Amino acid sequence: MKMICLPIFLFFFPKVLVITQRADCRVPKQDESNCDLTNHHPASCSRHRSLVSYLRVHPRATSVSAVGYVMPPAERPAVAVEVVSRALVQASDPPRGIPAVLPVSNLDLILGSFHVFFIAVYPPPAAGFPAVAAAARAALPAFLSRFYPFAGRVVTNASTGVPEVVCGNAGAELVVARAGAELADVDFADADASLGRIQVPFERGLALSLQLVRFACGGFSLTWGTDHLLVDGHGLTTLPNAWAEMLVGGGLSWEPHHDRASLFRPRSPPRYSPSLDAEFVRYDPANLPNALLAAALVRRNYVVDAADVDRLRAAASGPERRATRLEALSAHVWKLLAAAVGGSDTRCRMAWLVDGRRRLDPAKYNKTHVNNYLGNVVTYASREAAVHTVRTAPLADVATMAAAAIAEVFRQERYEELVDWMEARKGVFAEGGKWTEAVGLGTGSPALVVSAFVPFRVEGDFGFGRPRLVMPWVRPGRLGSAAMTVIRSPAGDGSWLVTARMWPRLADAVDADPDAVFKPATAERLGFAAPRCCELGATGTAQHAVSRM
Structure with a gap:
């Protein structure tokens, strides 16, 4: 009996997109008009590859039978958050000895003043959300007494234009809000529609906005909103860790070091490489991508399994050198970037934010003070390479390129040069300006900046269980480079969480990656819901899962 292949039909309904087909339809590779989505090999069919890519980005697409798929709309509603209350909370026991005005260090001025968030999302606690809110209200005054600058205000010095911290116990902000969605229904893979809505914008000048958002299922998020002038990655993750220690243990086993300017003093005479002038540019909106170009970048959240990290590390290591996991x-990301660039440019760049605490000589910099210091001790490392070289070189060679770039700045002299360079360039603040790293602008060859939080462990249990998602968050404005932030999963299983801001072509390259290193951070994958989506198996084909409607 002759088999007749029926074409794929698309039926559009208000709620779902249904794709139907004959399950036994098989066609030659060169004719994809009647592609078999269930039996045909995925590598031979662009329509199958498109579906697989869709399922990666929209993993709620549900298998309904062996002959079809039911997909939700491509645009799902974002989380809607309603603020219930805002209150200013003062330190209950202000410490002695902290000056009324706390100068910031020159390293704080390198990245400058802008809002940064650390978001932790928790499943429903047994005690209920009212107990969480009550615990936060009760603990915050004592917490601010130990982290007193966060009860202050970030202001601009009228004479110099340089930002500084007024430590007058004006109070930190405590926000309580509610979200209408259940955690199981949040599309965490879409970073803007999830994390971008969970954090609540706060008034400029506030040093701390502590935010609790209750979800309809009883789960909640705890967000630390502060100013990057006060913290780097080490400092930002220290806040929730200290919070957990104080609430669970009843106290803090260490003393925060708040003296900023004296820890990193400029040398006399200043000494720095002239190359620093090429690394920084004066921040000027006229030289940035326009707002619509910047808005074209997409933000997504991913999970990288421990097995994938280990597999990449093995591939990136050689007999003479073992690559780090980062x-x-x-190296893998650099190859994806080069693939996305293709023939549109001959070169591309990677950059990394590097914490320098471990490279400071304890004979010169008090080790305890440095470890207990929340302020900025970071710098950029960057490297540009030919697209062809990155695409064709073995992963181990690309990893060596990354290691060499990081090693160039991972030294004490680099941070001391930055202090001296900023001292000589502070005059721009009096003119209302500031400096920024050139690699982040989005001009020149395509660049991707990696912020690695993997050295910092955040468990986040302050008496109501561990979070299942933790992630730093910033609003990059009109900066046009791509960016990835990588952090350990609080699950403690060796997996990593990634939030990425990418051009659509780079996002497509990540989704089409045959190694499938970056898996969408769905509610199911994060543990907020029972499995109910089509997961991608090792072969790249869609695996059936039961849907909870």
Whole structure:
């Protein structure tokens, strides 16, 4: 009996997109008009690859039978958050000895003043959300007494234009809000529609906005909103860790070091490489991508399994050198970037934010003070390479390139040069200006900046269980480079969480990656819901899962 292949039909309904087909339809590779989505090999069919890519980005697409798929709309509603209350909370026991005005260090001025958030999302606690809110209200005054500058205000010095912290116990903000969605229904893979809505914008000048958002299922998020002038990655993750220690243990086993300017003093005479002038540019909106170009970048959240990290590390290592996990992932990302660039440019760049605490000589910099210091001790490392070289070189060679770039700045002299360079360039603040790293602008060859939080462990249990998602968050404005932030999963299983801001072509390259290193951070994958989506198996084909409607 002759088999007749029926074409794929698309039926559009208000709620779902249904794709139907004959399950036994098979066609030659060169004719994809009647592609078999269930039996045909995925590599031979662009329509199958498109579906697989869709399922990666929209993993709620549900298998309904062996002959079809039911997909939700491409645009799902974002989380809607309603603020219930805002209150200013003062330190209950202001410490002695902290000056009324706290100068910031020159390293704080390198990245400058802008809002940064650390978001932790928790499943429903047994005690209920009212107990969480009550615990936060009760603990915040004592917490601010130990982290007193966060009860202050970030202001601009009228004479110099340089930002500084007024430590007058004006109070931190405590926000309580509610979200109408259940955690199981949040599309965490879409970063803007999830994390971008969970954090609540706060008034400029506030040093701390502590935010609790209750979800309809009883789960909640705890967000630390502060100013990057006060914290780097080490400092930002220290806040929730200290919070957990104080609430669970009843106290803090260490003393925060708040003296900023004296820890990193400029040298006399100043000494720095002239190359620093090429690394920084004066921040000027006229030289930035326009708002619509910047808005074209997409933000997504991913999970990188521990097995994938280990596999990349093995591939990136050689007999003479073992790559770090971050170098291995960076090499893989660099190759994805080069693939996305293709023939549109001959070169591309990677950059990394590097914490320098471990490279400061304890004979010169008090080790305890440095470890207990929340302010900025970071710098950029960057490297540009030919697209062809990155695409064709073995992963180990690309990892070596990444390691060499990081090693160039991972030294004490680099941070001391930055202090001296900023001292000589502070005059721009009096003119209302500031400096920014050139690699982040989005001009020149395509660049991707990696912020690695993997050295910092955040468990986040302050008496109501561990979070299942933790992630730093910033609003990059009109900066046009791509960016990835990588952090350990609080699950403690060796997996990493990634939030990425990418050009659509780079996002497509990540989704089409045959190694499938970056898996969408769905509610199911994060543990907020029972499995109910089509997961992608090792072969790249869609695996059936039961849907909870």
